[in-house]
Amino acid sequence: MIGRLNHVAIAVRDLDAAVATYRDTLGATVKPPLPQPEHGVTVVFVELPNSKIELMSPLGEDSPIAAFVERNPGGGIHHVCYEVDDILAARDKLKAQGARVLGTGEPKIGAHGKPVLFLHPKDFLGTLVELEQV
Amino acid sequence: MIGRLNHVAIAVRDLDAAVATYRDTLGATVKPPLPQPEHGVTVVFVELPNSKIELMSPLGEDSPIAAFVERNPGGGIHHVCYEVDDILAARDKLKAQGARVLGTGEPKIGAHGKPVLFLHPKDFLGTLVELEQV
Numbered sequence: 001m002i003g004r005l006n007h008v009a010i011a012v013r014d015l016d017a018a019v020a021t022y023r024d025t026l027g028a029t030v031k032p033p034l035p036q037p038e039h040g041v042t043v044v045f046v047e048l049p050n051s052k053i054e055l056m057s058p059l060g061e062d063s064p065i066a067a068f069v070e071r072n073p074g075g076g077i078h079h080v081c082y083e084v085d086d087i088l089a090a091r092d093k094l095k096a097q098g099a100r101v102l103g104t105g106e107p108k109i110g111a112h113g114k115p116v117l118f119l120h121p122k123d124f125l126g127t128l129v130e131l132e133q134v
Numbered sequence: 135m136i137g138r139l140n141h142v143a144i145a146v147r148d149l150d151a152a153v154a155t156y157r158d159t160l161g162a163t164v165k166p167p168l169p170q171p172e173h174g175v176t177v178v179f180v181e182l183p184n185s186k187i188e189l190m191s192p193l194g195e196d197s198p199i200a201a202f203v204e205r206n207p208g209g210g211i212h213h214v215c216y217e218v219d220d221i222l223a224a225r226d227k228l229k230a231q232g233a234r235v236l237g238t239g240e241p242k243i244g245a246h247g248k249p250v251l252f253l254h255p256k257d258f259l260g261t262l263v264e265l266e267q268v
Binding site for chain 1: 135136137138139142144146152155158159160161162182183184185187189206208209210211214216227228231233255256257258259260261
């Protein structure tokens with residue numbers, strides 16, 4: 001069911017410092033920051049030859065990553081994102097197997113403008129999993 | 135400097151359950167377990183079209199992931215691995231910038247039979263980073 005590893009997301013408090021780590025220290029190609037007020041985050045994509053790292057920092061009052069960044073002030077891996085062809089079929093198959101889909105269970109339009117869902121980390125080896133329809 | 139995202143490693147206590155999660159629930163292609171006594175882990179590679187997930191569980195008395203699995207009994211992301219062309223050049227550039235290389239600082243032969251080094255998570259956004267020379 002799952003396809004490509006679309007990205008690994010790392011949440012940080014200080015996005016400028018995170019950009020410097022990936023651009024200057026690790027020598028990767030880093031895109032400009034994209035504020036996404038509707039998602040409560042500012043994201044920066046690190047472009048690797050086969051995948052992406054998504055650096056994220058909280059934006060606004062009710063950021064969904066505020067608590068994570070509070071718990072992990074130095075940053076930490078927040079989620080992994082796998083691509084699927086049909087997100088509703090994927091959701092229904094996962095729910096039928098007992099996996100928990102977060103939120104309402106209806107896909108939202110994610111940071112890349114495509115439908116996404118998040119799966120409960122307790123059902124996926126302690127890893128928050130995003131599914132993105134491509 | 136860094137190239138492809140070689141893999142994301144997830145450490146778990148119960149490798150059979152982790153395999154079932156990726157093979158049966160997420161429908162991915164999962165390879166047979168590879169015991170690596172010299173690394174204190176058993177690994178299973180999940181083959182995605184563009185990258186890999188490495189599922190790891192402790193093997194033997196002094197596994198380097200024993201404490202991690204103790205702290206994260208349900209599992210958790212343990213590290214990410216980036217490919218580099220020249221691991222000694224990468225190490226020296228990183229050290230010159232103040233980044234900490236774990237262990238002796240000399241590359242070891244990793245789970246894939248290639249030279250690897252690990253970088254201190256406090257210098258890389260709370261993320262343990264493995265570099266692998268390809």
